[in-house]
Amino acid sequence: MPRRTQVGIIGCGPAGLFLAHLLARAGIDSLILEARSRAAVEGTIRAGVLEHGVAALMQELGLAGRMLRQADRHAGITLQWRSQRLHLDLAALTGGKAVTVYAQHEVLKDLVAARLAAAPGSILFEAPARAVEGIEGDHPAILFETAEGGAGRLDCDHIVAADGFHGIGRGAIPASIRQEYGKTYPYGWLGVLVEAPRSWPELIYASQGDGFSLLSTRSPTVQRLYLQCDPADPVEAWDDARIWRELGSRLATDGWTLTQGKIFQKSVIPLRSFVCAPLRHGRLFLAGDAAHIVPPTGAKGLNLAVADVLVLSRALSRAIHRGDASGLDAYSDTALARVWQAQRFSAFMTRMLHRDPGETPFDTRLREAQLEQIALSPAAATALAENYVGLPFPAED
Template sequence: MMSIRKRVGIIGAGPAGLLLSYLLSLEGIDSLVLESRSRAEVESTIRAGVLEQGTVDLLKKIGLGERMEREGAVHQGIELRFDGSGHRINFHELANGRGITLYAQHEVLKDLIAARLKQEEQPILFNVENVQIAEITSDQPHIHFQHEHEQKELECDFVAGCDGFHGVSRAVIPEQGHHIFSRSYPFGWLGILIQAPPSSKELIYSYHERGFALISTRSPTLQRMYIQCDPLDDIANWSDELILEELQARLESKDQWQLQVGPITQKGIVAMRSFVIEPMQHGRLFLAGDAAHIVPPTGAKGMNLAIADVRHLARAFARFYQQQQTDLLETYSTTCLRRVWRAEHFSWWMTSMLHRFPDDDAFQQRLQRAQLEYTVSSRAASTSLAENYVGLPFTW
């Protein structure tokens, strides 16, 4: 068996794993990223790409913002639409000049992979199979895996589990001493990519009696759109024509707004859930990103939480290796969970306010309307939405 020695073993080449590896390299700390997919698969998997102001600032600070600044779309607000009227939440005015940048997750991953490969030879192993984590409660954990038909072992000081909700990392954490918080929502999102010009300058979140709808964007010629649906529905039941008709109906507007249409290049249905594990660490295994927490996509927090996690984790590792102090490692979970639960609440709040629930009655609908009307008419409520959407400071 071939043996490899690195200070930090990282499982998963998503935003959390790749950014952690890059941040560690800037501190002179060696690591190795193990990824089950190919590089092409990682770089082509389409995910949402709403970047908080703090995420944008961090990527710029570490030298990864050039293409994002050139190709990303900066938005200074969103629109809440209900009863045929649109109401703009002005981020720039309400959140001290902060905004969001729309830059797809797979583009962030391309930038991270390219930058990491420039730093050293083979810092990422793709197409890794049969990953097994062992001895995480010792001071010498190790990871067994297969790569290019060869059995290998990675010896390390720490393991970072950045391999998502269905990865192997969280599975090795014992139930005893940990708490799982989970909620499944009785609806999903049917998402499409469509070749068309933008239908709006900013994102539109629409509350409608037929269900929620969202207008987003990817580029001047490629748009991302969503409608609420049954999470167990078959995508085959949704023709392109039906999807576009439903979008137009749920986004109806008194100002005669029209959906910009074109060929639909991708469509699929995803379920929605909230999930948190506490604490986010066990022994020398530290979870980050979707391996530790899931939020419904309504609040656009998933990738941003992952980036906040590994920012803290990289600082903790740097403190350990440079100053021989463990305080940041010991408080990693507590520090991250404060932000995680704020994001969980915001995402739940946005989801509950904008979606139609299967057991909705007139009382529930009146509550949602009252919340929407208050949010768009009260500066305090609008400010709360704006501050949470653009992202709280990393020091929060």
């Protein structure tokens, strides 16, 4: 039985869910097709830092109840190198802005629950999209597999592929017009979740000893820690003793001890930068990780996905309500301008904080000089802070 909606969305990640809420606010009907189960979507551990504008958007959309009760506002971060810590006062450097530390899967739980409460049946889980058709005409459709294993069809006016890096959407843009830019870094991140109290009041981005580490948090009793590692490392290569030894040395500073606890989750992720252009082909639009990936050092991936769909929702609203396609025509350029700024910042943070396997002592000193410049120059500190809390969203015409 074919279904019909105004905007068919592939993927129930941050991009797809924020888009569905923004469209609903604009009075536009949408349906999300998601390959995985609701439990898998709500249980995948990923990002944790929300830019100032994303947290504000959650409030504006009436989705921030739990976030406001449970999340932490961080008005500063700490940078560490050569056992020295530098407090970067984000709020003072950006006119009062801050980030919110609230795990991505908690955001997703809030957005899924609110969407299904407002529009029951508007997300189909375990319904993977297999192909899109008709995107160059006026009647596109998504062909998908139903949860029962049958063949489904979703007819729509517009399709948004918010299906992440491994989705099917990007490949539907013909290779002859699709440009892809990318870089894979020679290091990855080992991420662990730990049952322990906080060791430090704010996030610490450290570059010391064998490379990068990040001390982050999830709650007063659960901490999130990351270590630069070989991206080919199996998780088993990192037993708990090795993890604590490395974290201890990469975060060591006089008069402070890292609080240890039970490690209950470990994963290794590769680091890559990737951009696909354009973000539109006919009636198909790409948003979020489907179109671009940033290394997580700048905490930008989720935030960029939200910025994309904010621009796209306005453009779809103008096209659907006023018959004016100018926003859709401009979507790719408008979104990509912000994407490239985030790519620049993420690559800058990544290079400054990671030890390249082929690094010479000269290279190490250059990276440390970059960190020292942030300590010495208010202009350098402000540039980092402005990008970290998030550049303004593109203005509405």
